[in-house]
Amino acid sequence: MDVQADDAGLRPDPYATAVVERPVTDTQGRLFNEGHPTYADTDKIPAYRPAPSVRRGAARWLRVLVVLVALVVVAAAAALGLVKAGVIDKNSAGSPQAAPTTHHHAPAASKAPLVTQVTTSATGATYRIGIAAYTITVTTSTGRSWVSIAAAGKKATFAGVMNPNSSQKELLLGPSEVEVGAGGTKVIVTSGQRTFTLTPPAAPYNYLFAVKS
Secondary structure (H helix, E strand, C coil), X not given: CHHHHHHHXXXXXXXXXXXXXXXXXXXXXXXXXXXCCCCCCCCCCCCCCCCCCCCHHHHHHHHHHHHHHHHHHHHHHHHHHHHHHCCECHHHCCCECCCCCCCCCXXXXXXXXXXXXXXXXXXXXXXXXXXCEEEEEEECCCCCXXXXXXXXXXXXXXXEEECCCCEEEEEEECCEEEEECCCCXXXXXXXXXXXXXXXXXXXXXXXXXXXXX
């Protein structure tokens, strides 16, 4: 009876669903790891060393350096464009290129006489003019005088009696003819800055002006 009771106690319970075995521990309650290294329980937390942080200052200086280099490149490109356009003279240390000053000198007045006498007589004279376009002005003094001014072979541009102390001016082109009917008159030939004055030696008197070929 006792043996059967002991055997019955050793047999598994038919109503049990699972058998749970407790892990084997040592006297301090630690698990045996069967050959794996163990560590003593010192109740101390290991020292934690944080990973070195990235130096933000170096990255910021690198960005500033990149921006400065970009600005230098842009400035150099702009200066090169100005040099090619001629705005900046590269031979004058970057100073703007000044346009050359051109001095216009007025042509020197001709020393040749405006008119040259060809023939003369008691009733008239012939003169040669060195320019095709000129002005003839007839003036009177204290007396009246009949005056005629005309281009050679054409109708007179002026013909009439002039009052004392008066003048008549006509622009002529090519050969011309001037006739005065009284003394005290003057015939003035003008071209630009040159002037030639004729005083008739008698009245009436006739002047012929031929253009020098």
